[in-house]
Amino acid sequence: MHTHLSDFPSEHQLPIFPLDLVLFPGGIVPLHIFEERYQMMIELCLEHQSLFGVVLIKDGEEAGEPAEPHHVGTAVEIIEVNQLEGGRLNVVTAGQYRFEILDIQQRLPYQVGRVRMPVVPDVAECNSFEPTGEEARELYQDYEALLCHLFLDWEPPEGIPHDSRDLAFQIGRRLHISLSEKQLLLETLPVDQLLTREAAVLKRENQKLRLQIAARNN
16 A cells, blocks of 8 residues: 555544554554454455554543544554454554544544644745754754663664654654653644754753763762
């Protein structure tokens, strides 16, 4: 399946999968599908070569009654499926784009939302964020280096993007912070504002890591 952002109107319907995770575009997430309602959802997505939305749970649980999702999530593409006994599925998904839920139009057997994609900045707009992006990039490089110094088994990414949007999404994926704080970053749709918030988080986290390293060395 090959999906492009241009394949979707700004507003469209999307099946919603509330989970205890925050996913940024570009992230790869394996999911174990054991509830019949989500097995049905996956089958329909495969049949129609469509996406579904992963959204952090605001209230409720992953299994059982429909959980209330936050209003911003990430649409995912199914890139691998393994059938298991009893109809269970192991699927691997890849994050494609952020979306806002305008309203929930269907609640059973699974939720379907009317969603809106944020405006994707063009290259010129991304380049206009360069000062903000450069500060965030430097802080992020320090963050990965500090983690490598603190944890011998830490695996840094293969590279750091130069495109501001891709950089912002990679930072969001790699930050080890609470789900609520990650969700706040995900909901910061303008890329320049997202990078500004990430820079502030990175300054704080880098200071924490430096203190941990200093304490370990004493």
